[in-house]
Amino acid sequence: MVAETVPGSPKPRAANGAGPPSAQPSGCCGGLRVPRVRSCLRANLLVLLTLAGVAAGAAVGLAVARWGPRLSPAQLVAFSFPGELLLRLLRLIILPLVVCSLVGGAASLDPASLGRMGGWALLFFLLTTLLASALGVGLAFALNPGVGTQARETQQAQLPPTKEVLDSFLDLFRNIFPDNLVSAAFRSYSTEYELNNSNMTLTKSPLAGSGRMNILGLVVFAMVLGVALRKMGAEGELLIRFFNSFNEATMIMVSWIMWYAPVGIMFLIAGKIVEMEDVGQLFASLGKYVCCCILGHIIHGLLVPLIYFVVTRKNPYRFLWGIVPALATAFGTSSRAACLRALVTCCEAEESRVSKHISRFILPIGATVNMDGAALFQCVAAVFIAQLNNVPLKFIQVLTILITATASSVGAAGIPAGGVLTLAIILEAISLPTKDISFILAVDWLVDRFCTIINVEGDAFGAGLLQCYVDRHGVGLDGLGPELTEVKDTVAVVALSPEADPLILRKVQPGGLGPGPTFRSVGLGAAPRGISG
Template sequence: MEEAAAGEGKAGHGRNGHAEGPAAEERRGGGARLRGCRGFLRRNALVLLTVSGVVAGVVLGAAVRGAALGPAQIAYLAFPGELLLRMLRMVILPLVVCSLVSGAASLDTRSLGRLGGIALAYFLGTTLLASGLAVALGFIIRPGAGASALNTPGLGLPGALPTSKETVDSFLDLVRNLFPANLVAAAFRTYATDYKMLLRNTTSGNTTWEKIPVGTEIEGMNILGLVLFALVLGVALKKLGQEGEDLIRFFNSFNEATMVLVTWIMWYVPIGIMFLVGSKIVEMEDIVLLVTSLGKYIFASILGHVIHGGIILPLIYFAATRQNPYRFLLGIITPLATAFATCSSSATLPSMIKCVEENNRVDKRISRFILPIGATVNMDGAAIFQCMATVFIAQLNNVDLNAGQIFTILVTATASSVGAAGVPAGGVLTIAIILEAIGLPTNDLSLILAVDWIVDRTTTVVNVEGDALGAGILNYLNEKEKKDREQELKEVTVEAVANSKSEAETSPLVTHKNPVSNTNSTAEPESKESVL
């Protein structure tokens, strides 16, 4: 009876389903599509809003340019964007210090050394590749050939820049900043060498001017010193063992709270980006003339960034992980858009850490260990920009670079990009180091400054992309090493269990759980003793 009733119920359900099937299925299909669309918009709301902010900024700048705003009005227009930059800079210090301390403390010393070695090799290798690509493109495209007319005051460009530092002093300053004398001052001051001119009398009665280096403190956070201190402190806390656990938990909690602040700040990014981009477009006096005159230089620089960021870095990621690099890049669209708008790899760091961990499933210990370091020392886009600008200025002055000068450009650009500030236009002044190293005039940097706001956007995008892909490679290698180690232990354990009983005395991996074998092994000596 029950079976008959069940069959009758099924038949009735079938009749109702047959009668209402198409309409119900259509309604269910429409509801599923609507839910899927809502889910997509909810997941990618920040990305869509950020891209919309960039587009709206371009439209706003183009619309307001005709109003002939003065400097004060442009500053007012940029005020919402200035607030965004101030908020992002506000969380840089706790984010860098706390993330590196907790990241270094969570990794054992051996893993820290291995990951640090791989990261250093990746950073130096990709930066050297970027420098070589820029020099090659500079010789192929020849952006400065026939552009000597630009080197005149007629374009209303800034005048000659002050003489830059000596190359040796620049590297010495880099080392000095690694070891700050005052940690509190390192949060807002950095060491820099200045020069004082002294008049000296020679033995022949003539007078000469001598340039004397003088150490000064200038405005700006000493990121390098803070990074080194945070890493060493994290390793020291790990060495303390149980005594350091409380302080490690403090830094972990501080880091998580900072990430919550970052989440709140990121929802303000679309508004800030719109006014940042709009004010930059309004600020330039004659964009058409500059873009036309320096078009080849801009094209060569952006082409180098596209090749390195769109082909070379993804190929390196694919070769190391055998995974789709463009799917990885899809997860970091928001920080890439932020980098394009703000021109600051340091300001992009908070959103980069968040997106890499949540969208690309990178281990927190890896991302918070490597991304703050990469934002300071990994400057692939800056290396391309610096080398291209150097070749452009050499061609502008009709200087044929020889092999020795090209080698000097590659080495100096790779090394000086480490010290490039992660702020807008931070890489322009480091070009002076390369120009001094090969004997070119630094006053031509005024041309680079005129169009830096265009090229610096793709520069920053490539910088942060290299950091993110490096974190993905390190995460993959770390996971692979874990799996290999677990597999090794499983294989050894299985082989050891199958061996003879004498194996139990030599292999700590063998655990006999069979009580019968233990009984036999203990009973056997007794029987032998009775026979004897």
């Protein structure tokens, strides 16, 4: 029988699903679009909440500053108290983060297992990170993004006293080599001058301590301890795993803290707006800070290909064009983990011509220690916050910024806004207030994408330089050492929680990048660590 069609009713569809085009899209696209939107919102929930906190903080601050009564200093402290809790939580996590991450990071970078080629690649990554730090400091002093913004109450009383250059250098080395590790956790050395009223002379107190954590001393001790544990071999492996497990637990705690960040950012920004004399100048300074960071990333992104050209005498932009898909993935996801597979594929493509034995070893190393973009933005942010508080930075403080930013890249946190947490470490090292980190967090969602692009670009050019060295000197796989022949996975690791970096939860096979449940960190014999963007 032939089915009759009732006027106004939909026409029957063929058995194979074919039918009028207008009969299919409505339910199909709607059914697919909703889960995609829901998944996208779930993946970017923290960013959206942070932006909402920024907008709400700006609205509340402007409303109180314009229509509300003028707040006294005590009332302003109470008004910003939820933001103060965020800063206290971030400072709480600095000590375990610095010690555990740097011990694990230094222990994973064993020169004996890296070989000569891996050592050269590591040196390239550290030099480019130092170059990015110097570029960030130079741009911040040239553009002065924080100059001109003043609070309602003068902060001249908070300025540190002027010290002699010799005393500043001596204090730097006193902090690098502390005499007591326990006191370094809450005190740093700073020469103080006492005025003798009887004869009007200054008396030095070179061993007086300030109430700030000695970050430089902890960084140096943690890195030396990590190298010493690696030299112990099997006997030190147990303690290395302890520090790595401690580090992973710290990362999870920080990820929990970051879920409170939108609330804290809202009250920090609202309190700062109420405190400022000229709110428009404050937002203008924040815009100049973002432009300064982006300009620095662009300049550094052009300097790295120039280094590639000077060393290899090859066209760097042809190589750069080959990794454009990986750079686009880095900008879209703001995650080194998400674009690692795309970067390996691009480097092994015909345009780049990097051997898989090199790319699948060097790229994970770069993802561990190459933090050019993060180091640049941290240095710009440190100078910006100093200018925002009218605190002039001396040469020793600038040198401390460069050392701390470069050393912290070895143990950078693989967490949302992990670079901002490293910035808190730098601010502690140079005795600057951490309360203005809220402004950095407000725009970190944008700046961090450019940081990830620069980090990924540095990883790719490091692999390209190593490939050129191998081709030029005729080094075979035997000369590269066993670590470059394949990415090893010798130690079983426990799958981490979803808060951990997804790069740790992937396995690299010698013949391909299969999505296995675990990933052994770059074949270096270390337990897995978080890797930031």
